[in-house]
Amino acid sequence: MAGASPSARAEVVVPLDWAGAAATVSSEPAPPVVVVCGPKNAGKSTFSRLLLNLLLPRYGRVGYLDTDVGQPEFSPPGCLSFHVVDKAFSDLLNPSLRETERCCFFGDISSKRDPETYLNCLFHLYDYFVEKYRCSVSETIPLIVNTPGWVKGAGFDMLVEMLRYICPTIVVQIRISVQSKNLPDGMFWLDCGQTGPNMINIDAPFRDSMNRSLLIQKDSYGMRECRLVEYFKQCFPSDISLTTNKELAYALTSLPPYEVSISDVMVIHLHFQVPRSEVWHSLNATIVGLAISCGTTEAGRSIPWCVGLGIVRGVDVQRGILYVITPVPLKHLQRVDLLLQGLIEIPKSLLQVRGCVSPYMPTNVLHKI
Numbered sequence: 001m002a003g004a005s006p007s008a009r010a011e012v013v014v015p016l017d018w019a020g021a022a023a024t025v026s027s028e029p030a031p032p033v034v035v036v037c038g039p040k041n042a043g044k045s046t047f048s049r050l051l052l053n054l055l056l057p058r059y060g061r062v063g064y065l066d067t068d069v070g071q072p073e074f075s076p077p078g079c080l081s082f083h084v085v086d087k088a089f090s091d092l093l094n095p096s097l098r099e100t101e102r103c104c105f106f107g108d109i110s111s112k113r114d115p116e117t118y119l120n121c122l123f124h125l126y127d128y129f130v131e132k133y134r135c136s137v138s139e140t141i142p143l144i145v146n147t148p149g150w151v152k153g154a155g156f157d158m159l160v161e162m163l164r165y166i167c168p169t170i171v172v173q174i175r176i177s178v179q180s181k182n183l184p185d186g187m188f189w190l191d192c193g194q195t196g197p198n199m200i201n202i203d204a205p206f207r208d209s210m211n212r213s214l215l216i217q218k219d220s221y222g223m224r225e226c227r228l229v230e231y232f233k234q235c236f237p238s239d240i241s242l243t244t245n246k247e248l249a250y251a252l253t254s255l256p257p258y259e260v261s262i263s264d265v266m267v268i269h270l271h272f273q274v275p276r277s278e279v280w281h282s283l284n285a286t287i288v289g290l291a292i293s294c295g296t297t298e299a300g301r302s303i304p305w306c307v308g309l310g311i312v313r314g315v316d317v318q319r320g321i322l323y324v325i326t327p328v329p330l331k332h333l334q335r336v337d338l339l340l341q342g343l344i345e346i347p348k349s350l351l352q353v354r355g356c357v358s359p360y361m362p363t364n365v366l367h368k369i
């Protein structure tokens with residue numbers, strides 16, 4: 001299939017080396033821990049989906065560690081998450097929201113701003129996987145770790161840290177024809193002489209007539225917006241038709257919000273500081289991570305688990321109440337004691353609806369409740 005043109009992209013292309021790599025991984029004697037890495041848009045997510053579909057019939061359940069905060073596979077933007085998947089992908093080309101087993105809200109679309117916290121979230125999720133799915137033979141499941149496409153500079157350093165921590169049994173590296181954009185060949189994260197995992201190199205799926213990789217650029221901004229729109233659509237039963245963003249914006253406006261007493265929650269600003277007197281106002285018309293505080297782990301980390309996202313659609317400082325819209329079920333919300341504010345914004349398409357004053361702006365937030 002080398003030489004396939006990207007115009008065929010409505011259907012997944014499975015080059016021979018991809019099929020071979022997936023077959024090798026799925027025939028490993030023990031459930032593998034596979035890290036998929038390579039430059040941006042090389043096909044890491046697509047290959048990971050293909051691999052997951054191949055592992056499922058044998059294992060029944062496959063763990064998936066979603067580490068790309070810009071374009072997560074199963075969660076809204078800003079999250080790192082761990083999933084146990086038991087249903088194959090019917091669409092290999094597009095991500096789909098699924099319930100997470102564990103999620104950390106990093107609150108930004110790139111790890112650049114705070115690599116240390118990013119890595120701590122990732123290690124925390126991996127520790128969870130190991131504790132729950134590697135300690136007892138009967139529970140053991142394979143794991144796919146799809147990594148971000150930032151493979152140079154600090155992005156490379158983070159990938160090295162990630163690989164050293166996870167110690168995968170297989171690394172699948174996707175390479176493109178511009179060698180300078182690829183990761184180094186071989187076990188680049190290990191010191192000389194150390195033994196490592198099985199390495200498999202495959203090529204990006206599309207090539208031009210000169211055999212150069214053709215990368216399909218994605219509309220990352222648009223995809224993030226869609227992700228958030230899809231996420232907040234879950235506030236409504238699936239049989240309610242919300243085909244346009246305008247319909248969704250109206251529906252969100254008329255949805256009775258949860259009332260959260262300010263005294264019951266603590267606010268953590270993840271990537272900036274806010275003067276004490278402005279903390280509550282700063283939440284208005286923002287997306288927050290709804291999280292549950294936890295004690296410090298054995299590894300010395302205290303990263304709260306996030307149960308989902310919410311839109312703070314109003315703040316009544318005098319009554320000490322926040323008004324929050326979220327699709328998170330009440331049983332999980334009852335345990336939430338932290339609001340994590342990052343830099344994930346309400347999609348513009350929900351804020352700037354023609355013929356409708358934005359439901360989230362401060363002057364207009366409370367009177368419809």
Ligand SMILES: Nc1ncnc2c1ncn2[C@@H]1O[C@H](COP(=O)(O)OP(=O)(O)OP(=O)(O)O)[C@@H](O)[C@H]1O
Binds near residue numbers: 008009040043071
């Ligand atoms: N085998 C394939 N067949 C058809 N389309 C593909 C294939 N692989 C990738 N694509 C398309 O190429 C684009 C990039 O692929 P993908 O999202 O899998 O790359 P990625 O390496 O995960 O990107 P990122 O670095 O942004 O996470 C997507 O639009 C995807 O649908």
